Amino acid sequence: MDVIVCVKHVPDAETRLRASSSGKWIDTDGVKFTVNNTYDEAAAEEALRLKEKCGARSVRVITVGPARAEEALRYVLSMGADEATHIEVPADALLDPLTVARLLAGVIKTLPHDIVMVGKQAADDEAGVVGSALGALLGLPSYAFVTQLDPDAASKTLKMHRYVEGGEEHFHGPFPAVVSLLKGAADPRTPTLPNILKARKKPLTKVPLADAEAKARALSPTAAAGSVRSFLLPPPKTGAKMIEFQTPEEAAEKLVRLLREEAKVL
Amino acid sequence: MTLDLLVLTDQRGGSLKVSSLEAISEARRLVAKEGGGKVVVGLLGHDLSAAVEGVRAFGPDLVLVADDAKLRAFSAQAYSAVAARMLERLSEPKAVLAPATALGRELLPRLAVEVGGTIAPDVTEIAPREGGGLVAMRPIFGGRATLAVDLPTLPCLSLRPNAFSSEPKSNPATVVEPFALPALPPTAEAVVVEKTVVSRGDTPELTEAPIIVSGGRGLKGPENFVLIEKLAKVLGAGIGASRAVVDAGWRPASEQVGQTGKTVSPNLYVACGISGAIQHLVGMSSSRCIVAINKDSAAPIFKVATYGVVGDALTILPALTTTLAKSKGLPVP
Numbered sequence: 001m002d003v004i005v006c007v008k009h010v011p012d013a014e015t016r017l018r019a020s021s022s023g024k025w026i027d028t029d030g031v032k033f034t035v036n037n038t039y040d041e042a043a044a045e046e047a048l049r050l051k052e053k054c055g056a057r058s059v060r061v062i063t064v065g066p067a068r069a070e071e072a073l074r075y076v077l078s079m080g081a082d083e084a085t086h087i088e089v090p091a092d093a094l095l096d097p098l099t100v101a102r103l104l105a106g107v108i109k110t111l112p113h114d115i116v117m118v119g120k121q122a123a124d125d126e127a128g129v130v131g132s133a134l135g136a137l138l139g140l141p142s143y144a145f146v147t148q149l150d151p152d153a154a155s156k157t158l159k160m161h162r163y164v165e166g167g168e169e170h171f172h173g174p175f176p177a178v179v180s181l182l183k184g185a186a187d188p189r190t191p192t193l194p195n196i197l198k199a200r201k202k203p204l205t206k207v208p209l210a211d212a213e214a215k216a217r218a219l220s221p222t223a224a225a226g227s228v229r230s231f232l233l234p235p236p237k238t239g240a241k242m243i244e245f246q247t248p249e250e251a252a253e254k255l256v257r258l259l260r261e262e263a264k265v266l
Numbered sequence: 267m268t269l270d271l272l273v274l275t276d277q278r279g280g281s282l283k284v285s286s287l288e289a290i291s292e293a294r295r296l297v298a299k300e301g302g303g304k305v306v307v308g309l310l311g312h313d314l315s316a317a318v319e320g321v322r323a324f325g326p327d328l329v330l331v332a333d334d335a336k337l338r339a340f341s342a343q344a345y346s347a348v349a350a351r352m353l354e355r356l357s358e359p360k361a362v363l364a365p366a367t368a369l370g371r372e373l374l375p376r377l378a379v380e381v382g383g384t385i386a387p388d389v390t391e392i393a394p395r396e397g398g399g400l401v402a403m404r405p406i407f408g409g410r411a412t413l414a415v416d417l418p419t420l421p422c423l424s425l426r427p428n429a430f431s432s433e434p435k436s437n438p439a440t441v442v443e444p445f446a447l448p449a450l451p452p453t454a455e456a457v458v459v460e461k462t463v464v465s466r467g468d469t470p471e472l473t474e475a476p477i478i479v480s481g482g483r484g485l486k487g488p489e490n491f492v493l494i495e496k497l498a499k500v501l502g503a504g505i506g507a508s509r510a511v512v513d514a515g516w517r518p519a520s521e522q523v524g525q526t527g528k529t530v531s532p533n534l535y536v537a538c539g540i541s542g543a544i545q546h547l548v549g550m551s552s553s554r555c556i557v558a559i560n561k562d563s564a565a566p567i568f569k570v571a572t573y574g575v576v577g578d579a580l581t582i583l584p585a586l587t588t589t590l591a592k593s594k595g596l597p598v599p
């Protein structure tokens with residue numbers, strides 16, 4: 001079995017957001033990027049567990065990103081992935097998630113893949129689009145909001161749990177497939193020093209953008225995609241209106257009045 | 267210009283999600299803004315008669331009902347195949363709306379690829395676009411910023427629950443038609459739901475709840491969450507929690523709000539004894555109104571709050587519950 005995991009190199013969660021000069025994305029100057037975003041790290045961990053559980057042949061990590069995104073690939077290699085693929089795009093490229101999915105699908109189509117793992121959503125654009133779109137482009141079933149998965153290699157079936165509003169569904173479906181993970185079964189492992197050193201020597205293939213684009217066109221002739229018109233930051237919060245009170249009852253009465261008459265949320 | 271809209275609803279498990287009705291209402295508003303067009307509702311699933319009545323009350327022009335045992339279990343592949351055929355019933359230009367529930371968010375990207383459309387997930391505002399298509403606003407970075415996205419061709423949008431109002435409308439002209447199932451991909455037919463585990467029956471689902479009362483470590487112990495539960499009851503609210511109290515085993519993981527929990531944007535979020543760590547804020551800061559109750563006036567939660575109460579949650583909460591219950595004429599729990 002071959003497992004592929006897709007990860008995105010994203011700004012650290014604590015990043016202070018400033019608009020770029022184009023007004024279409026954040027200013028990335030001085031921003032720390034990482035793959036330690038909950039969903040992708042969980043997807044990587046689950047991909048490695050799949051390998052351990054059912055002796056997958058290889059786990060390949062793949063990303064679409066600028067040169068700096070190689071760091072994300074090395075990180076997942078140091079977690080234990082075997083090989084990596086880097087679809088390199090210009091540093092200032094603003095890619096619609098459908099475009100990302102097409103580039104990934106074009107390349108993945110040429111690689112052995114039984115299960116393609118992605119995170120529920122990327123920590124920056126939070127689209128949650130790439131997984132289902134990949135499924136459609138590869139002509140494979142896709143399963144999203146998955147919280148648990150167990151493959152049965154003999155019947156080529158995945159037994160899964162998935163989040164639904166108000167609970168969870170236990171279900172199964174065939175693979176090859178794309179799985180978008182909401183939450184992994186275990187905390188993502190932390191790379192050890194020896195593994196970090198080993199990861200430096202693991203194979204990492206660069207795919208030039210033009211190549212990936214040609215492969216994407218072969219799969220999907222239309223290239224419809226949205227484009228960012230503007231990136232907007234909320235006006236700075238002025239801070240809370242603080243309620244002055246002597247007794248809890250007075251606090252409660254003042255608060256209820258404000259919620260009803262000023263905020264109109266009751 | 268006119269615009270025809272297909273609204274895909276979510277009635278997984280047999281109950282029509284309120285956010286489906288918000289999507290139908292927004293479709294009607296968009297059609298009005300565009301100066302005409304049809305609102306077509308697609309109902310996919312099995313045993314849909316209650317859902318048909320539910321959507322009819324919101325005044326669509328046409329309801330296409332794909333009611334089949336093969337659609338009982340949700341499969342993005344199967345639903346997308348049916349929705350793509352439904353789209354053929356609309357005139358150009360057209361767009362697709364769905365609620366941004368788990369179902370809607372999984373279905374639309376697939377459909378967008380299969381019909382050559384564009385996509386904006388989890389949107390909070392929609393406007394017509396000069397030159398055709400739509401412009402959608404959607405929160406990113408956990409609600410810390412917003413992206414305006416241009417969707418020139420066949421926009422497919424999932425709508426964040428609570429972001430759009432639902433307005434019932436009687437429409438005697440609504441037509442309801444059964445929709446014949448097209449051939450489904452074999453892999454789609456092989457998806458089987460074995461069982462559904464309901465996490466909690468009596469409070470609203472967090473991601474859809476219009477009001478959420480949430481508690482953190484400042485509540486001092488699991489036994490004090492009864493104060494949160496009582497206030498939630500009077501408000502008809504969902505219950506949320508910080509990761510600290512979920513990790514401590516005081517509350518179930520399904521209640522966790524934040525980076526590793528749920529992203530919510532209710533009209534009112536009441537944070538009690540929650541410090542306001544960034545990982546919590548990214549899950550709730552796009553709420554319309556935020557009340558913070560914390561005994562430390564320097565707690566970061568006050569930076570994002572609309573109203574702040576510096577005090578002991580253990581005494582403020584019961585007072586709030588009593589005041590609200592009395593004002594609503596409810597028994598004090």
Ligand SMILES: Cc1cc2nc3c(=O)[nH]c(=O)nc-3n(C[C@H](O)[C@H](O)[C@H](O)COP(=O)(O)OP(=O)(O)OC[C@H]3O[C@@H](n4cnc5c(N)ncnc54)[C@H](O)[C@@H]3O)c2cc1C
Nearest residue numbers: 482483484508509510524525526527539540541546561579
């Ligand atoms: C990778 C990662 C992911 C994370 N994901 C999440 C997540 O999804 N959700 C999340 O919530 N956290 C998450 N966290 C944890 C987060 O950083 C905080 O540790 C957590 O939110 C703190 O919870 P708390 O506010 O309940 O507790 P504390 O930070 O301990 O705050 C308790 C607050 O209660 C106040 N208080 C004490 N007594 C009273 C009283 N009697 N009345 C009123 N106020 C009182 C205190 O002043 C304090 O502000 C994550 C952390 C990491 C590293």
Ligand SMILES: Nc1ncnc2c1ncn2[C@@H]1O[C@H](COP(=O)(O)O)[C@@H](O)[C@H]1O
Nearest residue numbers: 006007064118119121122127128129130
């Ligand atoms: N640029 C990218 N390169 C590789 N994988 C990606 C990329 N963007 C998104 N993904 C994967 O798709 C998931 C969903 O991303 P998104 O649809 O952008 O929210 C992420 O959690 C990743 O697993």
